[in-house]
Amino acid sequence: MNKLRILVVEDQHIVREGMVAILSLQPDMEVVGEAENGVQAVQLARKTKPDVILLDMVMPLQDGLTTIPKLKEISPNFRILVLSSFAHSNQVYQAIKSGALGYLLKDTPRAQLLQSIREVARGHASLQPAIAMKVITDFERPEIGDNPPNEHLTKREMETLKLIARGLSNQEIALEMVVNERTIAKYVSSILNKLHLSNRTQAALYALREGLAMSPN
Numbered sequence: 150m151n152k153l154r155i156l157v158v159e160d161q162h163i164v165r166e167g168m169v170a171i172l173s174l175q176p177d178m179e180v181v182g183e184a185e186n187g188v189q190a191v192q193l194a195r196k197t198k199p200d201v202i203l204l205d206m207v208m209p210l211q212d213g214l215t216t217i218p219k220l221k222e223i224s225p226n227f228r229i230l231v232l233s234s235f236a237h238s239n240q241v242y243q244a245i246k247s248g249a250l251g252y253l254l255k256d257t258p259r260a261q262l263l264q265s266i267r268e269v270a271r272g273h274a275s276l277q278p279a280i281a282m283k284v285i286t287d288f289e290r291p292e293i294g295d296n297p298p299n300e301h302l303t304k305r306e307m308e309t310l311k312l313i314a315r316g317l318s319n320q321e322i323a324l325e326m327v328v329n330e331r332t333i334a335k336y337v338s339s340i341l342n343k344l345h346l347s348n349r350t351q352a353a354l355y356a357l358r359e360g361l362a363m364s365p366n
Contacts, residue, residue, distance in 0.1 A: 152179040153270050156199035158190040158216070159183075159232070160208040164255065168203065168232075171259055178266070187211030191219050194227065201270050204249070206233040206240060214240065217247040228269045232262070241276075245350050251275030273318055274350035301343045309336040313349055314356035 155178055159165035165183055172178045182193040186208045194202060202220060206213035213231060220227050230251040231244050241252050250269045253262060253276075265275035302310065305326070312322045319337065323330040337349065346352050 152177055153201055153266065154179055154181045154197065154199045155266065156180075156182045156184065156190065156193055156197060156202045158185075158187070158203060158208070158213075159205045160185045161205075171262070172266075175263060178263075185209075187213065187216030187219070190216055191223065194220050195223050198224070199227070201228045201230060201266055203230055203232050203266070206231060206235065206244070214243055214247065217244060217249055221248040228272065230265060230269045230275065232257070245354065246347070248347055250348055250350050271318070272349065274313075274316070274348070274353045276350065276353075302340060306336050306340050306343075309333060310340055310352060310356050313337070313340075314353050316353070 155172055157165055157168050157172070157180055159168065162185075165185070169180050169183060172180050181197040181199050184190040184193050188211045190202070190204065191211075204213050204216065204220075208216075211219075213233070217229055220229060225248075229249040230253065231241075231249050232253050232255055233240070234255050244252055250272070251265050251274065253265055257265075268275045308326060309322055312325055317325065319330050319333045323333045326333070337352075340352055341347070341349075344352070344355060346355065
């Protein structure tokens with residue numbers, strides 16, 4: 150079994166050691182590097198090519214928000230999961246806009262952290278519900294995807310977007326819509342392109358902000 154290669158980026162030694170200890174006990178995970186600031190994170194990411202990067206926001210030398218785009222420059226395929234002590238709406242929003250797929254707080258239960266790592270590794274969004282709702286509530290309208298979706302998406306793309314907002318994977322959406330999973334992948338790609346979004350997390354937040362998750366099919 151191929152293990153998930155994980156880079157842990159955290160400036161507090163005790164916290165970082167605790168995360169590494171938890172991850173090291175998982176049969177499907179392998180910690181390939183540890184960094185205490187954004188500069189080290191970029192260097193190690195280039196060297197180790199991790200599948201998932203656990204990234205703190207507040208660090209010396211280079212913070213998380215500055216680090217995310219630098220990591221995406223190395224490889225757009227890096228899956229970034231923010232693990233922070235703070236849930237400021239603007240910080241969460243900017244992290245997602247920059248390319249993070251998930252955002253959790255450091256008091257997240259161990260089981261949820263591990264589940265989120267696995268979800269992000271598969272390219273799925275992972276936001277704590279309270280954080281997602283806070284971002285949605287605090288912003289009048291996201292800057293991402295300014296065009297109203299109903300004017301640009303096909304009916305099937307709209308259905309797909311609603312299911313993304315409910316947290317379903319491509320496989321689950323395919324079962325729901327009774328189509329091939331490859332077809333859903335094409336729908337998702339088209340949605341991101343038409344709405345000028347970078348990833349599924351942005352699409353989910355956009356759909357939630359527009360009230361699409363609650364809209365009838």
